[in-house]
Amino acid sequence: MILTSPLASLGRATQAMLAATGRVALFAAAIVSHIFRPPFYPREFGQALMQIGWYSLPVVGLTAVFTGGALALQIYSGGARFNAEAVVPSIVAIGMVRELGPVLGGLMVAARVSSSIAAEIGTMKVTEQIDALVTLSTNPLKYLAVPRVLAATLSVPVLVAVGDAIGIAGGWMVGVQRLGFNSATYLQNTADFLEVWDVTSGLWKGAAFGFIVAVMGCYHGMNSGRGAQGVGAATKAAVVGSSVLILAANYLLTEVFFSA
Amino acid sequence: MITLSGVQKSFGPNRVLRGVDLTIAKGESMVIIGGSGTGKSVLLKSVLGLVTPDAGTITLDGQDVTKGDRDAFLARFGMLFQGGALFDSLKVWENVAFRLLRGHLARPKAEAREIAIEKLRRVGLKPETADMFPAELSGGMQKRVGLARAIAASPEIIFFDEPTTGLDPIMSGVINDLIREIVVEMGATAMTITHDMSSVRAIADKVAMLHDGVIRWTGPVSEMDATPDPYVQQFIQGRATGPIAAVR
Numbered sequence: 172m173i174l175t176s177p178l179a180s181l182g183r184a185t186q187a188m189l190a191a192t193g194r195v196a197l198f199a200a201a202i203v204s205h206i207f208r209p210p211f212y213p214r215e216f217g218q219a220l221m222q223i224g225w226y227s228l229p230v231v232g233l234t235a236v237f238t239g240g241a242l243a244l245q246i247y248s249g250g251a252r253f254n255a256e257a258v259v260p261s262i263v264a265i266g267m268v269r270e271l272g273p274v275l276g277g278l279m280v281a282a283r284v285s286s287s288i289a290a291e292i293g294t295m296k297v298t299e300q301i302d303a304l305v306t307l308s309t310n311p312l313k314y315l316a317v318p319r320v321l322a323a324t325l326s327v328p329v330l331v332a333v334g335d336a337i338g339i340a341g342g343w344m345v346g347v348q349r350l351g352f353n354s355a356t357y358l359q360n361t362a363d364f365l366e367v368w369d370v371t372s373g374l375w376k377g378a379a380f381g382f383i384v385a386v387m388g389c390y391h392g393m394n395s396g397r398g399a400q401g402v403g404a405a406t407k408a409a410v411v412g413s414s415v416l417i418l419a420a421n422y423l424l425t426e427v428f429f430s431a
Numbered sequence: 432m433i434t435l436s437g438v439q440k441s442f443g444p445n446r447v448l449r450g451v452d453l454t455i456a457k458g459e460s461m462v463i464i465g466g467s468g469t470g471k472s473v474l475l476k477s478v479l480g481l482v483t484p485d486a487g488t489i490t491l492d493g494q495d496v497t498k499g500d501r502d503a504f505l506a507r508f509g510m511l512f513q514g515g516a517l518f519d520s521l522k523v524w525e526n527v528a529f530r531l532l533r534g535h536l537a538r539p540k541a542e543a544r545e546i547a548i549e550k551l552r553r554v555g556l557k558p559e560t561a562d563m564f565p566a567e568l569s570g571g572m573q574k575r576v577g578l579a580r581a582i583a584a585s586p587e588i589i590f591f592d593e594p595t596t597g598l599d600p601i602m603s604g605v606i607n608d609l610i611r612e613i614v615v616e617m618g619a620t621a622m623t624i625t626h627d628m629s630s631v632r633a634i635a636d637k638v639a640m641l642h643d644g645v646i647r648w649t650g651p652v653s654e655m656d657a658t659p660d661p662y663v664q665q666f667i668q669g670r671a672t673g674p675i676a677a678v679r
Contacts, residue, residue, distance in 0.1 A: 210533065218520075295518075302481050303516035307530045307580075308505045 195412075198393075199386045202320050205313045215318040223284050223319070223385070224326030228333065230283055231276045235334035238271050239263060239341025247350050259350065260357045261364035263342035268365065269429075272335040273373045274421050277380030280327055281413040285388040288319055289409035292392025293402035301393070316389040320382060327381025328374040335373060372428045379424060380417045387413035432457050433478060433588070433620065438487035439644075440473055447473050449644030450487065455637075457492075460614050460621040462631050462652070464666060465641035466675060471624035472513075474641065475590055478622070479508060491588075506536060509581035509619075513593040515573040517565035517580070524561035527551060527579045536584055550579040554609055571602040578606070582613055589614065591623040595630050607633035628667055631655070640666065642675065 242263050250256045292315055295301050304311045339361060346352040388409045395405035438451040447470035455461040465471050476482040478489055480496060489496045496504060517526045527547035531538050538546070548558045554575040565573055574594065581589055594610060595603035607630050614621045614634070623634050631638060632652065639649040640663050648660045655667060665673030 298514055299512045299516040300518055302476070303510070303512055303518070305481055306479055306505060306508060306510045308502045308534050308536075309529075 195386070195390055198390045199382075201312060202316050202386065202389070205310070205317045206321055210313070212314055212318050215314065216322055219318045219322035220326055222287070223280070223323045223381075224329060227280050227283055227326075227330055230279050231330045231334045232337045234275050234279050235267070235272060235338035236341035236344075238275055239267055239338035239343075240345040242266055242271065242338075243342040243345040243350065247346075256350075257360070259346055259352065260342070260360035263346075264339050264361045264365045265369055267338035267342070268335045268370045268373045270373075270421075270425075272338055273331045273376035273380060274417065276331045276334045276377060277327065277384065277417045277421075278414055280323070280330065280381065281384045281387075281417060282410060284323065285384045285409045285413040286406045288385060288388025289392040289395070289406045290402055292316075292389060293395030293405040296393060296395050297397060297402060311393070316385075316393070319389060320385040323381035323385035324378050325381070327384070328377035331373055331377035332370075335370065368428075372424075375428075376421060376424050379420050383416045383420060384413045387416065432492055433622070434488075434490045435474070435478070436488050436490075438474070438477060438484045438489060440470070440477060440482060440484050446644055448477070448484070448487075451641070451644070451646055453639055453646050453649065455620060455622055457620055458618055460611075460623070460634055460636040461639060462623045462625060462635035462637070463639045463641055464624075464626060464628075464631055466626065466666070469641050470644060471641055472592055475592060475622060475624055479505070479510070479590070502534065506530075506534075506584065507587045508590065509584065509586035509588070510590040511574070511577045511581045511592065511594055513596055515565070515570075515577040517573055517576055519565055521564075522561065523551070523556075523563050523565065523568070523576050524548060526565065526576060527561075527583050529580065530584045546583060547579070550583050551576070553582070553613070554579045555605070570597050571599075571606070574598065574602075574606055575609070578609060578613070582617065585617065586619065588620045588622070589617075591621065591625075591634075593625055593627075594623065595625065595627045600629075603627065603629060604633075610634050626666075628669075631667075 243259055246259045246262045247256055250258055292301075295315070301311045304314060343354070343357050343361070346357050347354045391405040391409040391412065395401050433455040435451050435453045438448050439446070440448040451474060463471050463474065473482055477484050478496065480501070491504070491507070518529070521529070524544050524547040525532065527550055528543035530536050531543040531546060532540065544561070548561050551558065551560055556572060556575050556579070560568070560572070560576075565576065568576065578594075591610060594606050598606060610621070610623070611634055613619075621634070623630065625631060635652040637649065638652050638655050640647045640660075642662050648658060648663045650658065655663065658664070661674050665675050
């Protein structure tokens with residue numbers, strides 16, 4: 172009994188995790204199926220684009236500029252060990268567009284957007300606004316989740332693209348001002364070593380991360396418990412869940428995109 | 432006519448409804464009374480399909496409410512929620528005209544706004560309220576907006592969930608009178624759940640008491656005070672002692 176109880180606990184936890192994964196997958200599938208079926212809510216979609224895309228620009232931009240600068244310093248000091256300081260522009264560019272731009276952008280959007288979606292929808296559930304939607308012949312999934320998921324899936328790649336550019340600019344600024352690179356040469360090296368697929372692969376990742384962020388926010392909001400504690404728990408679960416899923420999806424997508 | 436037969440609902444080990452039988456005739460104002468946590472809201476939400484009963488049937492004009500066109504079914508209903516349940520992100524008029532701006536009852540925006548302002552006027556709110564957000568309104572005003580939204584599409588059946596909860600006695604009286612006037616004026620069937628006895632006397636044609644998961648007593652409001660049922664008597668007189676346990 173003593174020996175089997177840890178196994179039983181592990182089994183229960185695994186079972187609960189698999190069940191939760193299944194529920195999230197079914198929820199995501201339902202959202203995708205509703206994207207293509209009327210009625211459509213263009214106004215809600217427009218508002219979601221503003222909330223998720225436009226208002227996330229400052230936080231993504233700031234994250235990118237500091238990351239690009241730090242990356243330039245790291246590569247310069249690391250590269251100096253084997254006289255490879257000259258690779259700073261190309262490594263900063265590739266590192267930003269392939270990996271750091273989409274991942275850090277996704278994580279920042281997860282922190283900002285997933286939490287706000289979960290809290291907003293969770294509060295709507297607690298205050299019976301979701302029930303009110305149903306009585307007004309409106310499908311809450313279609314009205315609340317679809318516009319947000321669509322907006323996040325479309326706007327996060329744009330945020331990633333902007334973040335990539337700002338991150339590279341951050342690296343250039345540190346490279347030129349702090350590390351003594353020639354400005355034109357730095358930019359030339361960046362352009363020469365960057366391939367189109369480096370950029371587009373990052374944008375595809377951004378789309379996947381945007382989808383994850385919005386689905387997790389909506390799922391946890393709609394399944395929020397009662398009261399302030401329930402909404403708080405839903406918000407926390409949305410941020411933690413989307414962050415972990417972003418990192419897991421990043422590994423899987425990198426395997427798919429770049430494994431030899 | 433709404434008919435509930437043997438409706439049961441449990442949440443885990445908690446058996447909330449244990450076989451509810453109730454009939455609400457067309458054009459009748461039925462008020463369901465009962466203590467907190469006795470399942471009044473669950474009963475009301477079961478009719479609308481917001482909660483799925485474990486057993487029993489609910490019919491509207493002989494048609495099972497779980498079958499048929501759901502949108503057409505819901506279009507026959509209006510509902511005033513306990514806390515108003517107004518959409519924070521929408522202006523007051525957009526809340527009231529929500530159903531008129533979407534779906535198969537959709538109308539041009541200007542017309543929907545005009546109807547919303549008319550409904551707001553009907554519940555005693557000035558047209559200036561239309562462009563405010565729900566958070567800018569007092570509790571009583573939010574209830575009135577909720578009421579305006581419930582009647583905006585002129586439904587045949589209106590549900591009121593604790594319409595006077597959280598309001599002062601004067602505002603409660605105003606809301607009760609409004610509900611009664613509107614229900615009579617529209618000829619609507621009404622189902623109200625409350626534990627406010629002033630609401631019961633102002634709104635009800637008939638009263639049903641829900642206790643321990645079943646309808647304990649039902650009858651015209653005029654017979655309520657004279658019924659010998661000890662549960663009803665304890666409830667309407669607000670006594671701490673009697674067959675209903677004070678601590679539940």
